[in-house]
Structures are given as C-alpha cells and as structure tokens.
Amino acid sequence: MAVDYTVEWTRGESEREGTPLAVLLHGHGANERDLLGMVPGLPEEFTYASVRAPVSMGFGAYTWFxxxxxxxxxxxxxxxxxxxxxxxxxxxVRGQHTSVTLIGFSMGMALGTSLLRTRPEAFRAAVGLSGFAVDPERGEGMKAYFDDDALAAAKLPFFWGRDQEDPIIPQEMVDYTHTWANSTLKLTKVLYAGAGHGVVPQEISHVNEFLRMTALRS
Incomplete structure (x- = not known):
C-alpha cells in the first residue's frame, strides 16, 4: 500500500509543469517545515517539494524509519x-518535471543517498548535509539492493556539507560515507566550522552555487 505523504510545495500544481524538481528530505525528529528555511537562498528555478517522513514520533516530529x-x-x-x-x-510526480534533484539533511541524507544507489539515472544531482550514507554491510540484503557500480558510472554530482565536529554522526559513519562517496560520486565536500549538527548561511550559499552549476546546467 502506497504511503500518503504530506508534502509542502513551493509552487501550486498548475505552476509545476516543466520545472526542475528538488526534493527536500528532513532529518530524524523533524518535519516537512524544517528545511523550507533554506529555500529563499536556493535557485528560484526549482519547484521544491519538502516531504514529511511517514513515521510519527508525536508532537510534530517524524522519522523515515x-x-x-x-x-x-x-x-x-x-x-x-x-x-x-x-x-x-x-x-x-517526476513526469511533469525536467529533472529531479535530492537535498537531504542527516537521516534525510541517508535516505537520499540510498535512492541514488538504486536508480542513479533518475537524478540530476544531490546534496547531503550533516548526514551519512547507509553501509550495506550493516544489513542483510542491502548490498545486493544498491547498485554502486551504476552510480559510479553515472558520475553524479554530489555536494556534502558538514562540520568536522558534528556531535551527532559517529566517526565510523563519516569514514564510511567519505570512502563510499569518493569512489562512487563526483564529490564536492566542504567543512563548516561551528555548524554543529546544522546548516549555516555560507553552506546554503555554496549549495546554491552547486545547484546552478550542476542541476540547472543544460
């Protein structure tokens, strides 16, 4: 049975046709409003769709799993x-858009990178913020589920922003993600001192530049 997602759109339904789509994936314990504050600093050409994770934690908080x-x-x-x-x-929804780009924060980055690893040809670019990629060795059947060879062949542009002192993401997950991203993606990695487990204005500016150079370039 399909999940009935709650989605916050930045354009009305009649205005979305023919625009590039950017899907916003929030982190654990947040909701679809969490990443919308970034949108004014990102390219206006996109239609942004901020998706609420389906598992309720109560009090307006949600998680993907x-x-x-x-x-x-x-x-x-x-x-x-x-x-x-x-x-x-x-x-x-993707049929009415010219391309699809993913922007994921924390657990949303784990979900976004997992989407890339199943059908890389479906995306123009992706952004991961203060998050990690799923290590397929940690779960039965995940290695066969991901197609990292196809992802590496696609040379998909990926922006990874984080603080080296992020207090939430364990170093072993950072190390795995770094090794994986370097071997499978066209990686742009930037560190932001003082960001903690969050996003800073300079980072939003860099994401804006990245999206203009990758997802919006014909």
Missing amino acids: DLDVERLAYSSTAARQAVEDLWEWIDS
Missing part, C-alpha cells in the same frame, strides 16, 4: 522499505 538514537542503529529492512515507499511517490 525507527532509529536507536544512542547508537544510530536501525533495521536495514525498515530503511529499504522507506526507500521503496519514497520511490513510489517520486515516480508519481
């Missing part, structure tokens, strides 16, 4: 189901 916050441990089966559910929604 259950997470043990202390260890950042999760079920690979649940993570895979979250990716497949989101694919159904993307496929239902």
